[in-house]
Amino acid sequence: MGPHAPAFLRARALEERVLEASLKRGAKLVARNIEIAGVEVDLIIEKNRELHLIEIKSLQSLDYLERRVTPSQRERLRRALRALLEQGHQARAHLALVLPDRIKILADFFV
Numbered sequence: 821m822g823p824h825a826p827a828f829l830r831a832r833a834l835e836e837r838v839l840e841a842s843l844k845r846g847a848k849l850v851a852r853n854i855e856i857a858g859v860e861v862d863l864i865i866e867k868n869r870e871l872h873l874i875e876i877k878s879l880q881s882l883d884y885l886e887r888r889v890t891p892s893q894r895e896r897l898r899r900a901l902r903a904l905l906e907q908g909h910q911a912r913a914h915l916a917l918v919l920p921d922r923i924k925i926l927a928d929f930f931v
Contacts, residue, residue: 834876835862838916841920841923857903859896863916871911873901876928878918889915889929899928 835852843849847865854861856873863874873896877888881928904911915929 856900859900873913876916
């Protein structure tokens, strides 16, 4: 998908790549683009009875990570994670970086 495709189509393609990789590792899709505590979460998957909230970002290199995830974005994902934990779920929050040649998961990035 080229750089001129509408943003929602590019975002959906990124989600598909991350979801496909997660499913290959034995995860199950719970929800996508769902609002939790006023926060939109890109993907929620379940693996080993644990929910995994996944925020997805595309990067050309890891050099620009701090520009792509702002402190306010981190706090919003923490708020969604806290809401699930308060409901009694076992949950974690991760950042999935979609690079040109691979997907890199930064586990527990929002803790």
